[in-house]
Amino acid sequence: xQDGNALAxxxxxxxxxxRTSGSREKGLNRVLHILEFLHTTQRAVGIxxxxxxxxxxxxxxxxxxxxxxxxxxxxxxxxxxxxxxxKKLYLYGMDYVRGNDLLRRGRQEVDNLSRETGExxxxxxxxxxxxxxxxxSPGTRPFRISSATGLQIPLPWTASGRLLLAGFERAAIxxxxxxxxxxxxxxxxxxxxxxxxxxxxxxxxGHCVTSGLVDAYxxxxxAPVFSAPGxxxxxxxxxxxxxxxxxxxxxxxxxxxxxxxSLSIPG
Amino acid sequence: xQDGNALAxxxxxxxxxxRTSGSREKGLNRVLHILEFLHTTQRAVGIxxxxxxxxxxxxxxxxxxxxxxxxxxxxxxxxxxxxxxxKKLYLYGMDYVRGNDLLRRGRQEVDNLSRETGExxxxxxxxxxxxxxxxxSPGTRPFRISSATGLQIPLPWTASGRLLLAGFERAAIxxxxxxxxxxxxxxxxxxxxxxxxxxxxxxxxGHCVTSGLVDAYxxxxxAPVFSAPGxxxxxxxxxxxxxxxxxxxxxxxxxxxxxxxSLSIPG
DNA sequence: GCAATTTGTCTCTTACAAAAGACACATGTA
DNA sequence: TACATGTGTCTTTTGTAAGAGACAAATTGC
Numbered sequence: 056x057q058d059g060n061a062l063a064x065x066x067x068x069x070x071x072x073x074r075t076s077g078s079r080e081k082g083l084n085r086v087l088h089i090l091e092f093l094h095t096t097q098r099a100v101g102i103x104x105x106x107x108x109x110x111x112x113x114x115x116x117x118x119x120x121x122x123x124x125x126x127x128x129x130x131x132x133x134x135x136x137x138x139x140x141x142k143k144l145y146l147y148g149m150d151y152v153r154g155n156d157l158l159r160r161g162r163q164e165v166d167n168l169s170r171e172t173g174e175x176x177x178x179x180x181x182x183x184x185x186x187x188x189x190x191x192s193p194g195t196r197p198f199r200i201s202s203a204t205g206l207q208i209p210l211p212w213t214a215s216g217r218l219l220l221a222g223f224e225r226a227a228i229x230x231x232x233x234x235x236x237x238x239x240x241x242x243x244x245x246x247x248x249x250x251x252x253x254x255x256x257x258x259x260x261g262h263c264v265t266s267g268l269v270d271a272y273x274x275x276x277x278a279p280v281f282s283a284p285g286x287x288x289x290x291x292x293x294x295x296x297x298x299x300x301x302x303x304x305x306x307x308x309x310x311x312x313x314x315x316x317s318l319s320i321p322g
Numbered sequence: 323x324q325d326g327n328a329l330a331x332x333x334x335x336x337x338x339x340x341r342t343s344g345s346r347e348k349g350l351n352r353v354l355h356i357l358e359f360l361h362t363t364q365r366a367v368g369i370x371x372x373x374x375x376x377x378x379x380x381x382x383x384x385x386x387x388x389x390x391x392x393x394x395x396x397x398x399x400x401x402x403x404x405x406x407x408x409k410k411l412y413l414y415g416m417d418y419v420r421g422n423d424l425l426r427r428g429r430q431e432v433d434n435l436s437r438e439t440g441e442x443x444x445x446x447x448x449x450x451x452x453x454x455x456x457x458x459s460p461g462t463r464p465f466r467i468s469s470a471t472g473l474q475i476p477l478p479w480t481a482s483g484r485l486l487l488a489g490f491e492r493a494a495i496x497x498x499x500x501x502x503x504x505x506x507x508x509x510x511x512x513x514x515x516x517x518x519x520x521x522x523x524x525x526x527x528g529h530c531v532t533s534g535l536v537d538a539y540x541x542x543x544x545a546p547v548f549s550a551p552g553x554x555x556x557x558x559x560x561x562x563x564x565x566x567x568x569x570x571x572x573x574x575x576x577x578x579x580x581x582x583x584s585l586s587i588p589g
Numbered sequence: 590g591c592a593a594t595t596t597g598t599c600t601c602t603t604a605c606a607a608a609a610g611a612c613a614c615a616t617g618t619a
Numbered sequence: 620t621a622c623a624t625g626t627g628t629c630t631t632t633t634g635t636a637a638g639a640g641a642c643a644a645a646t647t648g649c
Binding site: 081082083084086087090093094097098099119122125126127128139140141142143144145146147148149150151152153154158180182183187189204 | 351360393450
């Protein structure tokens, strides 16, 4: 149970396409791709399209979908011949929540925070080496940037990303961050060394602010939630207008840090 | 899309043991068993125990668990070498909720109902041929019978079961109800014909009440939620003390029917 | 201290699942 | 009327994943 080593978070399902040849794939992998595909499309999909989407043979896809539907992981969507996630997945998901204090309390705290501040608030975690918005609660502003729950964003684009990587070795970080990830939405390219420096700073100060990284109009404030001394399990973050005053920003950060700390493991 | 036929809901994952010989199983099936096993145990499980639990070869189990953990469907539980559901399943589950108006509104309505009445309230659905508590909200009574979400109970034991089967042919009902299901917790055996008669009554009156069926102290009131005229998609139910007065019961049923109707598809 | 059990990783074999592709039947559209 | 496009179900073939078993290392128990 050596736990310090860098092999902790390896994701080998390869995003998608790099399966160049139509090589034979394990059924389970096909299923994982199917689930992931449905997650990204966020809507019921025809089986034909699904086959294309995960680029699997039609026949195979039909078989797998039938099995998954029988098992309740997928359901035929009401209208016709489309499939989407099924009740079973919901039930398993609730089991996860039930077994996970942090998530349960975190969701609560995020909802509170966004209600109290009026800003969009999010709970973020590392999910197989990627930054994931686990729960978010929209603010009351007319224009809110809504990042869907479950969205995966490159780590370097976010304040939370910098905090989440606080505990990792350089090698592990290099593993998790691809070249593409360093290319910001506005076209600038972040240098890996700068990113790693940011991480160190974030670790030291105990919070992180990024301005105009994912889009030009927002600032992102983040604070770490610890599951053990030094181990960042999650972050809470607030998304505020980029022109929010220094003073106000400071206030919010203080609030955020307090809440995040209250979620952390006692010690 | 013939939908009247009885083959609709067949669950062939066979509970567990009847796999007499060590016949070779598809990986996907093993995975489905693993998920189901974790769902029933409701706690993190060691991989060895898991292999025993789903009675699969250890080597296979290790392989599958590793793949599932890499994919994020499972997670190694904090303490050591146990696994439980992972964040991915939570995310997929939330996708399901998002894509499912009924569930989303139903959860809300159930929460309201239990808050207003002080009684335990539940949203129930048919899940691959079995009765499932999809969401429940505990009442304020000192002794509350808490049936965990996701619990699967034999259809004949419940008021909701009678409503959920309202649209089905006799043959389909026979398919879904086993001999064991007809044996009530108190040892009495329900006759299938009586059960089917109950279903007809429930369909006609638009609600259903059962007294002391799952336990001797409670009454269960249920009302149907329709997804189309005649098609019962779900039920809402209230669990109240068995000695609740006729008058009070009538009141609650009226309330319940109203709420359930409000969830039903417009028509 | 030495057994007995459990854990995690490896190798090798063959039973069998994934894939290819043919088929029947709908659609829509030039 | 022909012609493309999509859907759902077959059968056949073959590449490989599931499984048996052996192993070292870590945990137990007595």
